[in-house]
Structure formats: structure tokens, C-alpha cells
Amino acid sequence: MRKKINAIEGKRNLLAHFLDDIKLLVAITKDYFTGRYKKIPYWIICTILFTLLYVFNPLDVIPDFIPGVGQFDDAAVVMICLRLSEEELRKHNMRKRTRSQKTDVN
Secondary structure, eight states: OHHHHHHHHHHHHHOOOOOOOOHHHHHHHHHHHHHHOOOHHHHHHHHHHHHHHHHHHHHHOOOSTTTTHHHHHHHHHHHHHHHHHHHHHHHHHHHHHHHHHHHHHH
16 A cells, blocks of 8 residues: 555656746746846757647647657657756756845845
């Protein structure tokens, strides 16, 4: 019984982490287009935009309505995007944390 509970919790954590990654990709894109964060290579923004469009577009290589398998290609595209943009995402997060700490001090 405990193994089943651990497996369910692990899946929830994996899904939560995946959703956090999607939110991070959306946030950096939003910051880029609003002008708050322009220090990112153009090809990274293009990669992130492609990824977001692919994930939110109902027309995929493997349709999303196929349980389990349908979400696999979306997850793979997100993982590749995260791997390619890892350094820029780290810089963006550090900048946001620094900015937040300065706001908290004032």
C-alpha cells in the first residue's frame, strides 16, 4: 500500500515540476516581449515560443487525446527546450530573485 502512495506522490511531484517549468517558460517570454528582460539570445526566445506553441496547440505529432502517450511528445519537447535554454533560465531566475530582494529591502 505504501508503494502505491509513494508512486502517486512521485507522479504529482513530477507533474507539479513540469507545470512549474511551463510557467517559467511563459514568464521569461512575457518579460522579453514587455521589455523587462532583453538579455536573451533571439534563438532561445524562438525555441521557447516554438515549445509553448507546440504544447498548447491541439495538433501534435502524437494527439493529446491518446492517454499517456499523447503527452509524451509534449514533455519531450519541453525537456529539450529546457536543456537548450537552461543557462538563460538560470540567469533570469537570479535576476528576478535579486530584484525581489531589493524590493523587500526598500
